Amino acid sequence: xxxxxxxxxxxxxxxxxxxxxxxxxxxxxxxxxxxxxxxxxxxxxxxxxxxxxxxxxxxxxxxxxxxxxxxxxxxxxxxxxxxxxxxxxxxxxxxxxxxxxxxxxxxxxxxxxxxxxxxxxxxxxxxxxxxxxxxxxxxxxxxxxxxxxxxxxxxxxxxxxxxxxxxxxxxxxxxxxxxxxxxxxxxxxxxxxxxxxxxxxxxxxxxxxxxxxxxxxxxxxxxxxxxxxxxxxxxxxxxxxxxxxxxxxxxxxxxxxxxxxxxxxxxxxxxxxxxxxxxxxxxxxxxxxxxxxxxxxxxxxxxxxxxxxxxxxxxxxxxxxxxxxxxxxxxxxxxxxxxxxxxxxxxxxxxxxxxxxxxxxxxxxxxxxxxxxxxxxxxxxxxxxxxxxxxxxxxxxxxxxxxxxxxxxxxxxxxxxxxxxxxxxxxxxxxxxxxxxxxxxxxxxxxxxxxxxxxxxxxxxxxxxxxxxxxxxxxxxxxxxxxxxxxxxx
Numbered sequence: 001x002x003x004x005x006x007x008x009x010x011x012x013x014x015x016x017x018x019x020x021x022x023x024x025x026x027x028x029x030x031x032x033x034x035x036x037x038x039x040x041x042x043x044x045x046x047x048x049x050x051x052x053x054x055x056x057x058x059x060x061x062x063x064x065x066x067x068x069x070x071x072x073x074x075x076x077x078x079x080x081x082x083x084x085x086x087x088x089x090x091x092x093x094x095x096x097x098x099x100x101x102x103x104x105x106x107x108x109x110x111x112x113x114x115x116x117x118x119x120x121x122x123x124x125x126x127x128x129x130x131x132x133x134x135x136x137x138x139x140x141x142x143x144x145x146x147x148x149x150x151x152x153x154x155x156x157x158x159x160x161x162x163x164x165x166x167x168x169x170x171x172x173x174x175x176x177x178x179x180x181x182x183x184x185x186x187x188x189x190x191x192x193x194x195x196x197x198x199x200x201x202x203x204x205x206x207x208x209x210x211x212x213x214x215x216x217x218x219x220x221x222x223x224x225x226x227x228x229x230x231x232x233x234x235x236x237x238x239x240x241x242x243x244x245x246x247x248x249x250x251x252x253x254x255x256x257x258x259x260x261x262x263x264x265x266x267x268x269x270x271x272x273x274x275x276x277x278x279x280x281x282x283x284x285x286x287x288x289x290x291x292x293x294x295x296x297x298x299x300x301x302x303x304x305x306x307x308x309x310x311x312x313x314x315x316x317x318x319x320x321x322x323x324x325x326x327x328x329x330x331x332x333x334x335x336x337x338x339x340x341x342x343x344x345x346x347x348x349x350x351x352x353x354x355x356x357x358x359x360x361x362x363x364x365x366x367x368x369x370x371x372x373x374x375x376x377x378x379x380x381x382x383x384x385x386x387x388x389x390x391x392x393x394x395x396x397x398x399x400x401x402x403x404x405x406x407x408x409x410x411x412x413x414x415x416x417x418x419x420x421x422x423x424x425x426x427x428x429x430x431x432x433x434x435x436x437x438x439x440x441x442x443x444x445x446x447x448x449x450x451x452x453x454x455x456x457x458x459x460x461x462x463x464x465x466x467x468x469x470x471x472x473x474x475x476x477x478x479x480x481x482x483x484x485x486x487x488x489x490x
Contacts, residue, residue: 006046007376008176009039010383015056016305023058027066035075035086039176042088046076049084055383057390121480123446124267124418124468131332131471133385138377139368146367154367160351160359162194162339163366169373170325170339177379178300179314180323180341187318187341193350195338196360199229201324205340206233207356208349209292209322210256216294217255219247221453221460223266226259226296239455246272249279257292258284262312263300267453267466269413269420271309280312284320290345296324301382302470304390305414319343327369329417330382337361337369385470389417395474396467399481407488408465417470420450423463427488433463436488440465443487445480 013030015023034040046052046067053063067084070076074091078084154163161167167189175186182188195201210216216230217240227237238253246265252258258280262272272280284291295312303309313323323341331337338361342350372378396419397410408421423433431439433449434457440447450464451457469477 006034006040006044007379007383008173008373009034010047010052010055010379012177012308013056014303014306014308015058024062024065024069027056027058027062028069031066031070032073032075035070035090040086042086042090044086045082046084046086055380055387057387120444120446121472121476122440122467122469122484124448124466128417128468128471129329129332130385130388133381133388134331135377135381139372142368142371143365146371147364151367154363158359158363160354161190161192162359162361163363163370164189165374166194166366166370167192167339169370173373173379174311174323174325174341177308178297178311180311181314182318188344190347191318191341191344193340193342193354194359194361194366195340196362197326197328197333197336197338198226198324200360201338201340202226202229203233204350204353205292205294205322206230206235207353208342208346209294210235214256215254217253217258219260219265220455221267221450222261224453230259242268244268244270246270246276247280249276249283252280252283255291256289257294259294259296260312261296261298263297263309264413264416266298267418267420267448267450269411269416269418271413271415272312277312277315281316281320290320290343293321294324295321299329299416301330302386302389302417303415304386304393313341319345322346330378330385335365335369337365389470392469392472392474392477393419396469396477396481399478403478403481403485404488418466418468421465421467423465428463430490431463431488433460433465436463436465439487440484443483445483445487447484 013027015026015030017023019026031040031046047055049063049067050060053060056063067076071078071084074087074089076084077087170192171186171189174180180187193204195204206214206216212234213236215236215238217238218227218230219242220239221242231237238255240247240253240258240260241251242248242265246262246268247258247260260272260280262277264271280293284293293312293316297311300309300311311323313321320343322343324338325340326338327335328338369378400408400410400421407424407427409424411420411422423431423436427436433451437447437449437452448466449457450462450466451460454460472480
């Protein structure tokens with residue numbers, strides 16, 4: 001009998017060592033919340049304490065103490081030789097409807113072939129996901145299984161919005177992990193559209209959510225390729241100013257919609273405060289015709305301390321937010337798969353836009369990816385990467401402090417795959433970040449200048465370098481830090 005898959009829900013657990021609350025109390029509270037909300041229903045099996053502790057980056061004693069506390073409270077029950085399960089008779093908790101069973105998770109095991117060309121240290125794009133950590137053996141098995149005897153629907157008339165089981169898996173994952181729901185249940189999979197990545201999504205959104213010649217507001221500073229994608233799709237670009245708290249709704253220009261990264265702004269790394277999120281939703285609904293808020297949930301998988309920040313789409317009534325996700329930062333850019341969640345009012349427009357050119361996303365990997373998500377392998381992989389990347393982040397911060405000292409001060413945001421390292425007044429008096437970036441390139445490391453992300457580089461309020469860490473082992477980060485230190489010397 002298959003047990004309910006809790007991997008996506010457990011992915012949402014994030015513990016803070018800066019909190020006054022003990023780690024075991026934080027973990028017990030998080031698990032209790034999952035049970036009370038019905039996300040972890042009666043009969044659901046929890047991971048073994050040793051594996052659970054390793055994935056969370058805590059001691060086994062901490063995990064065991066939290067589980068023992070919930071057993072004592074009546075939330076959990078043990079079965080000899082079988083493990084720990086959510087109790088069927090919960091203390092003062094409403095009955096939770098069991099979720100459909102999921103396939104058993106794949107066997108552990110991973111192949112880690114080196115990439116064809118190693119990324120240059122600190123590069124935030126080449127050095128995104130560490131592809132050597134991916135469980136290639138499990139993926140190959142799922143891919144082979146899905147096409148050994150393919151479903152007839154995959155061969156005859158595939159759904160233009162994408163493989164239905166994958167869309168259902170994405171809807172369930174977003175509900176458990178990002179709080180994106182419809183009245184407490186996973187969103188209708190009919191609102192989920194599989195894309196061939198960011199360029200495909202931008203083209204579809206421009207045609208389905210904007211009138212010809214419409215205007216879209218983009219964050220400044222921001223990721224410049226996004227601007228080029230929407231320009232190529234025929235939209236006029238206007239700037240949406242970003243300050244230390246993210247996009248400022250009070251300074252939004254006149255536009256038909258806005259593209260933003262609220263969970264972790266790129267490149268500054270700040271999360272958009274709740275008040276600003278609500279103000280943006282008010283802005284979207286204040287016009288005669290609904291404005292589109294395009295939420296790129298960039299880097300939201302990788303938060304190393306504190307509670308996960310809810311998605312902007314979790315606050316929406318389903319009318320304004322188009323939620324974008326990608327598998328490139330978890331799997332690999334070579335997969336060329338992403339997804340968007342569209343408001344119900346735009347489903348017909350998206351169907352028309354896709355019909356014009358046909359679906360661009362390859363169907364080949366979609367059944368395997370659906371099985372990977374349903375089994376819990378996807379969420380478990382994200383948790384493993386989050387733990388590993390958190391370790392690399394700490395190692396880079398320590399190396400910068402020892403090697404460069406106060407000349408480069410990393411921003412404190414405990415999330416993402418790169419650090420924003422601000423110049424000290426003394427370093428800023430000697431070098432601009434563009435000059436420092438050029439020196440770093442000569443030394444063999446790729447440190448992007450913060451000013452290069454502004455439409456007008458001279459408008460950057462301070463000098464800083466962007467240092468990617470996720471794809472690099474600790475030793476490589478330490479060696480690159482020494483080269484950067486030499487490059488920054490007078």
